[in-house]
Amino acid sequence: MPTHAVNKNGNSKSAVRRHNEEAILKAAESVFAESGFRGATTGQIAERAGIPKPNLHYYYPTKESLYRRVVENIFNVWLQAANSFDDCDDPEEALTRYISTKMDISRSHPNGSKVWANEILHGAPVIQDYLETTLRSWTDGRIAVIEKWIQQGRMRPVNPRYLLYMIWSCTQHYADFNHQIDTLNHSVPLSDEQFAEAKEQVVDIILNGVGVVRSKPAA
Amino acid sequence: MPTHAVNKNGNSKSAVRRHNEEAILKAAESVFAESGFRGATTGQIAERAGIPKPNLHYYYPTKESLYRRVVENIFNVWLQAANSFDDCDDPEEALTRYISTKMDISRSHPNGSKVWANEILHGAPVIQDYLETTLRSWTDGRIAVIEKWIQQGRMRPVNPRYLLYMIWSCTQHYADFNHQIDTLNHSVPLSDEQFAEAKEQVVDIILNGVGVVRSKPAA
DNA sequence: CTTATGCTTGACCATGTGGTCAAGATCAGC
DNA sequence: GCTGATCTTGACCACATGGTCAAGCATAAG
Structure with a gap:
């Protein structure tokens, strides 16, 4: 449910996007800390962020891009x-x-x-x-x-x-x-x-x- | 080529065994250091030790047993x-x-x-x-x-x-x-x-x- | 020689996992 | 309500990898 979308063709992030990206980053940080890059699975990160795995890849295309952000x-x-x-x-x-x-x-x-x-x-x-x-x-x-x-x-x-x-x-x-x-x-x-x-x-x-x-x- | 085998039913390690176990341990230490437990692959460890992968499992049944020794x-x-x-x-x-x-x-x-x-x-x-x-x-x-x-x-x-x-x-x-x-x-x-x-x-x-x-x- | 034991290895399998896809939901603006 | 954009998700695939297997080698001892 995209709210506050200041988009159209511009790109200021929607509230949903901000919220999800934040949750994913936080989950990723803890999973990467626990298991290392290779040991961490995108499935586990998604689960800890409370979203299905494909949704995670919607925001961060690859595991590596997510890791880099962290x-x-x-x-x-x-x-x-x-x-x-x-x-x-x-x-x-x-x-x-x-x-x-x-x-x-x-x-x-x-x-x-x-x-x-x-x-x-x-x-x-x-x-x-x-x-x-x-x-x-x-x-x-x-x-x-x-x-x-x-x-x-x-x-x-x-x-x-x-x-x-x-x-x-x-x-x-x-x-x-x-x-x-x-x-x-x-x-x-x-x-x-x-x-x-x-x-x-x-x-x-x-x-x-x-x-x-x-x-x-x-x- | 088992040399110096003091075995028979006893079990003092053969020279080959000692040599291979040592090479594997050294290779494992460096690969685990580079990539972590999960990131390390038994194939890579075997390669660095100069032996085929099944041979590694002959000496160390599981990746975890090898890691523990390291x-x-x-x-x-x-x-x-x-x-x-x-x-x-x-x-x-x-x-x-x-x-x-x-x-x-x-x-x-x-x-x-x-x-x-x-x-x-x-x-x-x-x-x-x-x-x-x-x-x-x-x-x-x-x-x-x-x-x-x-x-x-x-x-x-x-x-x-x-x-x-x-x-x-x-x-x-x-x-x-x-x-x-x-x-x-x-x-x-x-x-x-x-x-x-x-x-x-x-x-x-x-x-x-x-x-x-x-x-x-x-x- | 034969035999038993220890060692080597190519081929193979089951599983886990990163990433995709396409269909659907939700919503802003008209 | 229609449209287009954003977001969601179950099902799926390709591939890497831990581990197995069975057949083959080498050696020591009889």
Whole structure:
């Protein structure tokens, strides 16, 4: 039942279309996270989205096009998080905010993070171009910023590149490996309090590790 | 051509068998790492091992039994690495050795690490029992050791559990995400020198982060 | 030699799955 | 209510793939 169709020959999406595409994307993200690209079946995605399989192919012609959209989505979420790094020029605040934001994303978008991890793990067959363009230039920019901080004597001399990798791995670990973390937590997901403590620990160890004095001491 | 058969009704493995099982395991590890469990095909594994597909099923009846062996293998490699933590009672040396060893494993067994990551990512369908038994008890033991060090004032008070997660993620990242790391390194794998620097950075930031003074300062 | 055992392999099958199709439903605008 | 566009769906197909089978090889031992 196409409502609100602003179409005719133009193409602003109908409400039905928006709703279905959204439901499919959400279902796809969780199924891809659970089973990987090849392990996921379009039938399962359709079922989880509450529509028959041919309807899914009506909106996303191929499994790969759907997968690509899912990966692009999580990449965009991360790009926005990256802003939390750029918004200020103080190493303590920038690092704290960046790490915190990435931890929050791991908490709120575990499936997206897993899909991303899976994609990289298997050699980034679909988003190689993003790595070579957007990610590469963002990384180089942030390295320059950190190097400046080091030259200003505001933090210890560390290789900024490996610092960034460390931040990425520590934070995403809480999404990608959450099953292991849960298992080691008596098979119960981390509570909000536990997660807050984990976040605080990551921030604390890294900031101390790079010699940034924290004005607001460890909670 | 069965040689050295010490069999008859006994069952010490023939040389052919040993050789083939080894080749299959190695091929399987790389294919599973590239494509995940579902994405890997027994045909591809057989081809990479240089044997026809039915021969693979002669040694490993099902794809899942083969996969399980691959996962068990990498888990055992890690368990051995875990010893580097236990062999001494000095936080500086124990942490340095443990981190270094884990980094070395990421360098020497990237495929195994990827298979493990993939397994956890998808909810550990095959090795859940290892997580609940061996890994859980090892972790608890190491937490106790770290807590002791903290009480002795030999390192800052951090939550040992999240410190361990941090070490795991930072080190395994260099295997699991090596494609991303290579891409950000002008699409060239890290040289031995670069990897050594990365290792040094991880050790350096974490030891400083937990307030362990390094007797042998950053190289 | 013969025989038993271990190993190899081309041909084959059953199943699951990505994707198609064509007929039908629903709705906006006239 | 008619028309054209958008959306829905049961039935279907082509193909990949895990796994089997039975016949054939190689080797060690008698």
